[in-house]
Amino acid sequence: MNFCSDNVTGGAPEILAHLAAVNDEPVMPYGADPVTQRVEARLAALFERAPNAIASFPVATGTAANALILSCLAPPHGAVFCHRDAHINVDECGAPELMTGGAKLIPLEGEAAKLTPQTVADALAQGWAGVVHHVQPACLSITQATEAGAVYTPDEVAALAAVAHAHGLTLHMDGARFANALAAVGCTPAEMTWKAGVDALSFGATKNGALAAEAAVFFDPARAADFAFRRKRAGHLFSKMRFLSAQLEGYLADDLWLRNARAANAMAARLAEGLGRTPGVTLAAPVAANEVFAHIPKAAAEALRGEGFQFYPWTALGEDCHRFVTAWNTKAEHVDRLLETARRTKAA
Amino acid sequence: MNFCSDNVTGGAPEILAHLAAVNDEPVMPYGADPVTQRVEARLAALFERAPNAIASFPVATGTAANALILSCLAPPHGAVFCHRDAHINVDECGAPELMTGGAKLIPLEGEAAKLTPQTVADALAQGWAGVVHHVQPACLSITQATEAGAVYTPDEVAALAAVAHAHGLTLHMDGARFANALAAVGCTPAEMTWKAGVDALSFGATKNGALAAEAAVFFDPARAADFAFRRKRAGHLFSKMRFLSAQLEGYLADDLWLRNARAANAMAARLAEGLGRTPGVTLAAPVAANEVFAHIPKAAAEALRGEGFQFYPWTALGEDCHRFVTAWNTKAEHVDRLLETARRTKAA
Amino acid sequence: MNFCSDNVTGGAPEILAHLAAVNDEPVMPYGADPVTQRVEARLAALFERAPNAIASFPVATGTAANALILSCLAPPHGAVFCHRDAHINVDECGAPELMTGGAKLIPLEGEAAKLTPQTVADALAQGWAGVVHHVQPACLSITQATEAGAVYTPDEVAALAAVAHAHGLTLHMDGARFANALAAVGCTPAEMTWKAGVDALSFGATKNGALAAEAAVFFDPARAADFAFRRKRAGHLFSKMRFLSAQLEGYLADDLWLRNARAANAMAARLAEGLGRTPGVTLAAPVAANEVFAHIPKAAAEALRGEGFQFYPWTALGEDCHRFVTAWNTKAEHVDRLLETARRTKAA
């Protein structure tokens, strides 16, 4: 009963099975295999792009996807604007700086780890562009769903893209939980991304059922001209690439990715609804995707831990705040048992 | 019938099965899982080291293992000496340069991609150490088995280590085909590495039956003090680390790794023996592990391709030279059919 | 009548003369010359350190001094804490990131561009140390005088050093205007630096009378072990080093540096005093060294510009705020004429 993160889960059975399915035949390495080619075609179709109007690259981790994409969007003397709590800024131990060769991340404020067009516009109004003393504004990066569990609507994305593009910046979306956000919003992948102005997407799969697979997706292949070389020199080009690609193929087949995301989101909603009705407990943030932040009395938190529930404190939102993440395989009975324990403790 | 490389193969069934075996339970991410802990213990035992006298880190690619290890052994202004054909020098698109922050690889000559103590001593005699204008000698890197299919004996490794250590350099072994080399030499992992003076080892598994798994192994944990941070910032820390570790666990269980290597080597020997007796064909290099380099008449090469055999030309050893790599699952009947085709063509 | 910055000035006559004085004899290059050796001894004496308890290196720019020092104090995966307006964070186009290989600057808030121990302690309380996902706290950097013209007292420096050292961080002081700060505070160079816990100092000279010369000073030579190599690979080791060193020698001779700083500070005080008494004008910050920030009516600012005065708007402190920097050769009559113009305009 581990609610620490969606990455405590294993892989979805369909994806594990697909690894086995592509295993036997010898195929050429480094991506010159039929699985990888099929995944590229699948992603083009999924995002409603002509094959030559999209470039996608499987990688194994979200950090690799983010940092390698940013290395194509920002020069070493560039600036990447993002929320101060963004994964790229806080949780990647400087990966963007490594891969870009030293670009600077400019942290911005915003509720629920979301940025607003005004915040971005204000930051860009400081007039760094073209001035030799300052890193050069190159990219805006947003996280979907955000690190605080919120989601951007396509309109919100479009408004941010408008500001970014007006200043000559590209827009990157860190979609580590893209599926959960998409399921929450209910639009198409295209509407959530390039139709709203997104230039490049880290398309996450690991948290939502893969073992270790993401795709770096560019909606203008010209921007990805160097990606393959950068991926290789970062040690992220797999020789047996088929196994990265197979995870993505299994993930996308039969809408597994959306089914998984909806399942996770439903469990988060069930948990949030129950916690909201639990005396002494209050939600710390609206629940949009598969993360629940809640203020919980100390006794209740201890009781939950005593019953074997695992979850992280989230003091950024308050001393008594905790984060509960649901996943594609979270069981309703575990959620219900958690709620029952919380209520019982309160009553005691 | 693909002899292009050992990385055209899939994963060994035992390893695939082990992925499934560790899949179901939720475990903490980023290596705080029991599989990873077991693998660390297993590697310590395998190399006959106390748990606190070795540090090992699973990564997904050989390039990552090599470059991240080198980043711990050489400063940005350091020099890494290696053979000019070394994988780190030729085939990693500058990964060591990226990870070290700009260290320079100094290419040396040597037959069969092997270095000799004299070559290394001569290179170090140029007197760069301590002189501010030159990159500072920091590390010697050798490949085992080499890029030309040769192997170093423990005595040869020890002689190289002696030169390196006498000049204050560490010794790194790129063991992408460590198992094949070990099987060929017939010594213990300890004898091949730290007992012969190796300071750090890229312990390969991918080519020999894993899907994408290697281990970076340090025989002095102090040298690995930064490794975990460097791995993370390179995007090589897997959240679902268990799946990297499980590949290594499966690989090491029941000596699968050595059995696989012996099988591959045996097929290379069978192929070499047959080619050596084929009129018009001559071996371009002695066959020690699982690679065969042979001069083959043009007609024979074309006939082989016509029959569906795949293999790379290897013009570095001559216009008519080709490389054949066997793997853990290479079938004797395929080898025999290849030989038969070669002989038949010659006869024609 | 240019008050834009102290770097609009030329070099002090004494320093220009000293360049000529060291010019004629051939000397060995790259610092193996007597001038450089004398400067090293002079700096040791100035800072009351034994020759083997200090390491100093002439460089040509403040950005080079700062970034190269930081590269010795922070690993590529390190964090450098500084004020958000710090020169290293805003005005060096990412030089610290380049030289450190990607370390992250963590911007903190604080009045007059000064940091408080509490702010630093709060930032360090987030618990990044030892956690692999985060850049590792390595260094605290403060500017003396600050970018807003304020100065730290030795007690304030000591309090910051205490927090930094308690968390395992080193303390760097960007002393681009060290002389002005020292003259303002009235303590010894030792009291301002190592006696208060400073580990490394960018000792500025350019703004205060040199042509292009600074010294990177370490109070523990062990921390500077790599500096010479890092300086060389950054292109900052001058072959004709004597000309860098001669600037520093001339700067330190006969207390020229302090006399220059006192002169600049006196002119700033004169300007501040006069502006403070000018109707419609208010000072935007206390004046400690050689920078004056003042709110000035638009008409007055235009009149000043019309009379040939040059100065920068400083909108960070308000729409009507402007910065006036005095230098070692600012003339009292120019200050007085500026004040007269400001008063006249107001009266009109």
Place this chain on the structure above:
Amino acid sequence: MNFCSDNVTGGAPEILAHLAAVNDEPVMPYGADPVTQRVEARLAALFERAPNAIASFPVATGTAANALILSCLAPPHGAVFCHRDAHINVDECGAPELMTGGAKLIPLEGEAAKLTPQTVADALAQGWAGVVHHVQPACLSITQATEAGAVYTPDEVAALAAVAHAHGLTLHMDGARFANALAAVGCTPAEMTWKAGVDALSFGATKNGALAAEAAVFFDPARAADFAFRRKRAGHLFSKMRFLSAQLEGYLADDLWLRNARAANAMAARLAEGLGRTPGVTLAAPVAANEVFAHIPKAAAEALRGEGFQFYPWTALGEDCHRFVTAWNTKAEHVDRLLETARRTKAA
């Protein structure tokens, strides 16, 4: 009587005087000064380019010029081909690697440190371009005059440029001793550079009379689009830029640079001619510019040192080989005394 290098000299009197001449007036910093603007115009005229068909940037060291230029010509995953003895490969402690973000220098062989079109063509024939495993051929760099004192004729440069351009590489010329080479060849600066296909030039002045000044020159300004930012982040943008520019202005005024170079070359010729006639002494390489390499009997070398002559052994060309460098201010009487001592010793 120091023949170790041309960088043991001070600055030419005309250049020192020009520093003083531009000193007094306040001017805007960072290159927005009239001296810098005049130098840009002067370089355009010197190289017979329209002002908008050339981009030039003063920097203080040759290493900075070389490495910053290369950072504009090669991506982090790029390859720069050069002679194995090239200054960029041997004597810059990895500066090109730092500034490019990790590009690899590919060392080539060649007599007298010169490259031939065939050597370059052979290196490029290995087929790395477009293959993801290899660093991507980006630039060819040659040194004029070479590290062994030889010069390229414009025809030789053009032949190398043809090979480079045919493979999509740019051609960089490290002109640390450009003036000496030009004086030796007797062509125009334009003929030696862009008319022969050079894309970017490190235009040296330090060795030939400046204190510390070089210019990075691009014959296609588009390639220099990032240079200003890269210079700044490397700490090489001088605030009091006028002093860099003034050195170049003084250097180019009244053909001082060519007069200085001719003087140095004449002294080298005088020395070479005399050594060639000294029994027991043989020249180790033809003398083209201002460097003389000679085999000298041990007794003679010791006698020279005993008389106060300084020079470096150059064992790359033989155990008994030594290098003598003449400079703009080398005195004929010192050369003659050297020759006399060598002859006397031999006779003894």
